[in-house]
Amino acid sequence: MRRDVFQAIADPIRRDIIELLAIETLSVNKVVEKFEISRPAISKHLKILNECGIIDFNKVGRERLCLIQPKKLIPAFLWIKQYNKLWEDRIDSFENYLNKVQTEKNNKDE
Amino acid sequence: MRRDVFQAIADPIRRDIIELLAIETLSVNKVVEKFEISRPAISKHLKILNECGIIDFNKVGRERLCLIQPKKLIPAFLWIKQYNKLWEDRIDSFENYLNKVQTEKNNKDE
DNA sequence: TATTTACGTAACCAAATAGTTATATTTATA
DNA sequence: TATAAATATAACTATTTGGTTACGTAAATA
Numbered sequence: 001m002r003r004d005v006f007q008a009i010a011d012p013i014r015r016d017i018i019e020l021l022a023i024e025t026l027s028v029n030k031v032v033e034k035f036e037i038s039r040p041a042i043s044k045h046l047k048i049l050n051e052c053g054i055i056d057f058n059k060v061g062r063e064r065l066c067l068i069q070p071k072k073l074i075p076a077f078l079w080i081k082q083y084n085k086l087w088e089d090r091i092d093s094f095e096n097y098l099n100k101v102q103t104e105k106n107n108k109d110e
Numbered sequence: 111m112r113r114d115v116f117q118a119i120a121d122p123i124r125r126d127i128i129e130l131l132a133i134e135t136l137s138v139n140k141v142v143e144k145f146e147i148s149r150p151a152i153s154k155h156l157k158i159l160n161e162c163g164i165i166d167f168n169k170v171g172r173e174r175l176c177l178i179q180p181k182k183l184i185p186a187f188l189w190i191k192q193y194n195k196l197w198e199d200r201i202d203s204f205e206n207y208l209n210k211v212q213t214e215k216n217n218k219d220e
Numbered sequence: 221t222a223t224t225t226a227c228g229t230a231a232c233c234a235a236a237t238a239g240t241t242a243t244a245t246t247t248a249t250a
Numbered sequence: 251t252a253t254a255a256a257t258a259t260a261a262c263t264a265t266t267t268g269g270t271t272a273c274g275t276a277a278a279t280a
Contacts, residue, residue: 001265001266002122002266006119006120006122006125007120009116009120009189009190010116010117010119010120011267011268012112012116013268015116015189018193022192022193022196027226027227028226028227028228029225029226029227037268037269037270038269038270038271039226039227039228040228040229040269040270040271041268041269041270043227043228043229044267044268044269045268047228061226061277061278062225062226062227062276062277062278063225063226063227063277064226064227064228068196070193070196070197071197073190073193073197074197076190077187077190077191077193077194079119079125080119080183080186080187080190081187082132083128083132083180083183083187084187086132086178086180087180087181087183087184111235111236111237112236121237121238123238137256137257138256138257138258139255139256139257147238147239147240148239148240148241149256149257149258150239150240150241150257150258150259150260151238151239151240153257153258153259154237154238154239155238157258171247171248171256172246172247172248172255172256172257173247173255173256173257174256174257174258
């Protein structure tokens with residue numbers, strides 16, 4: 001069972017949970033209220049997020065407050081970030097080729 | 111069947127494929143050679159990457175060259191990036207406490 | 221103390237994932 | 251033209267995922 005940040009953020013509900021907890025710390029039930037799925041389903045998502053360190057639990061009375069540990073997103077951020085030079089600089093040869101062909105065609109048509 | 115960038119980069123083999131193709135365009139067989147798994151398995155990974163736009167195929171003779179479209183990583187990058195303010199600014203109370211204790215200890219030692 | 225609240229866990233299920241081997245197809249070459 | 255090379259696809263399998271309902275437990279409250 002892989003349990004890493006990439007797998008954690010692959011699920012759209014878990015991404016939504018992260019978005020909620022980035023705004024404010026919420027109890028489990030407060031998180032549940034924001035979604036259509038059952039409490040156990042949310043509970044499992046929270047467990048996965050917890051297992052890869054993205055959220056921590058803080059027990060207060062009978063509530064468990066879920067608080068985000070945003071630093072755990074950094075490895076995923078850095079992995080993608082290494083390509084930003086590529087997507088900013090790259091002259092995409094195929095697109096370039098298409099553009100060239102298109103331009104030549106247009107010139108011929110005129 | 112979800113087919114988005116987050117799901118695409120959730121698999122470690124697909125991340126490795128992206129890393130390879132970021133360096134150079136490779137034929138399918140050249141990609142296969144880099145891994146221990148079978149060609150059909152790689153073929154499926156390439157298909158998934160293609161279906162969410164991260165790679166394009168460029169057929170040359172009987173080879174299919176796989177070329178990366180790094181711009182498709184941008185949405186995932188931006189999603190994570192929105193939290194960098196959070197992980198940079200946030201005063202993590204426990205870490206802060208540790209740093210404080212450490213600093214006090216160092217001052218005493220000198 | 222009995223009940224309610226706020227959860228977690230177990231057992232189960234359907235669908236998706238990630239792999240396999242076997243086979244088919246297209247293109248290049250002998 | 252027969253063969254080899256480069257690839258995809260089909261059929262299958264085991265495991266994982268993401269959900270459900272039913273039940274259990276600790277803490278607060280009536």
